[in-house]
Amino acid sequence: MPERSVLEERFAAIVEALACIEGVTVGAGRRGFGSGTLQVDGRIFAMARRGGLVLKLPGQRVAELVASGDGTPFDAGKGVPMKEWVVLSQHAEKRWLPLAKEALAFVR
Numbered sequence: 001m002p003e004r005s006v007l008e009e010r011f012a013a014i015v016e017a018l019a020c021i022e023g024v025t026v027g028a029g030r031r032g033f034g035s036g037t038l039q040v041d042g043r044i045f046a047m048a049r050r051g052g053l054v055l056k057l058p059g060q061r062v063a064e065l066v067a068s069g070d071g072t073p074f075d076a077g078k079g080v081p082m083k084e085w086v087v088l089s090q091h092a093e094k095r096w097l098p099l100a101k102e103a104l105a106f107v108r
Helices: 004-018 059-068 090-107
Strands: 024-027 037-040 043-049 052-056 071-073 085-088
Touching (some): 004 043, 004 052, 037 090, 059 090
Antiparallel strands (some): 024 037, 037 043, 071 085
């Protein structure tokens, strides 16, 4: 699991790449699920959590990423995986930006 500062740095690069797209905003200043997130039209599509990049993608895409070993299910701390959310692993870092763009398109 990467150190928090390294993860924040990686997420900041994704924020920089996507924040200029119309409708994309950065959630900050609030506690909870909405802080430190990328949102489109007020809906979260990416965030840095639990040692990786968390993305909202179609359930089938999440299943593919989990099956390939590139991700793990995201459960938001409730012990039940969320079908459309995945935590991308550190070894899949080169795919983070393309997959974040995919998440943006899905949520939009």
